[in-house]
Amino acid sequence: MSEIKQTSTNYSNKLALSDECSEAYASNIIGGQWTLVICSWLLSGKLRFGELKKKLPGITERMLTLQLRKLEEHKIISRTVYAEVPPRVEYELTEIGYALKSVITELEVWGTSHKKLIGE
């Protein structure tokens, strides 16, 4: 995940696009496999690592960790560790993270109508 090669054409293409187009920029950030689903769960409140895991059937702990780290890095979620044993860690959307709500809504709307169209 964080092993992106900064000399690759792919990397510079992404940079260039992100630079010009805010929508490509956004898509690079939230485009991961599980990113949006995690956010949409968090829209309804903070969740612990284990809770998220249960809500995302099929995700591996590694993947969940990676995605959460990436989201945190992009300031979309915040992470709170409670010094307990066994550990407790809570994830919560930040303000800009919460602002994804309208993006998610639009995607849902579009996705739903696209599904319907294709299904016919």
Place this chain on the structure above:
Amino acid sequence: MSEIKQTSTNYSNKLALSDECSEAYASNIIGGQWTLVICSWLLSGKLRFGELKKKLPGITERMLTLQLRKLEEHKIISRTVYAEVPPRVEYELTEIGYALKSVITELEVWGTSHKKLIGE
């Protein structure tokens, strides 16, 4: 591109998510590297292959072809071939393709404010 392994865990995860969440479904469709940018160019009118190529600095012809094929497959764009020499092919958004406008707009809005936030 179309060499997706239907036995992979990744494939079934994507299917499952797409099934449950329209936003993940949508993201799978428009989440490619160049997809949104192509669509956003097409929002302002039909374009030829070569014109798109010029507007997307860095894209290879193969990538452009692949993305256009994928978009066509998903009924987001339509392709019109004119029987001329040299050939002329025009790409245009379909109705559902045009409906991506609000998604793109929201992404732009979010992307812009995220950029601003991070830049501080």
Place this chain on the structure above:
DNA sequence: TTAGGTACTATAAATAATGTAAGTAATGAG
């Protein structure tokens, strides 16, 4: 006859993303 434009295709290679499986630390319960 040759060059040139247009929209591709073929093949291979590189890079990125995701998955598998196992292990870790801390501590309180038994």
Place this chain on the structure above:
DNA sequence: CTCATTACTTACATTATTTATAGTACCTAA
């Protein structure tokens, strides 16, 4: 002392996506 719990980490394997490079067909104009 041993086990269970929770939220990870690590090393490695597999799959997916993107890039590189070269070619193709067609007619037209020179």
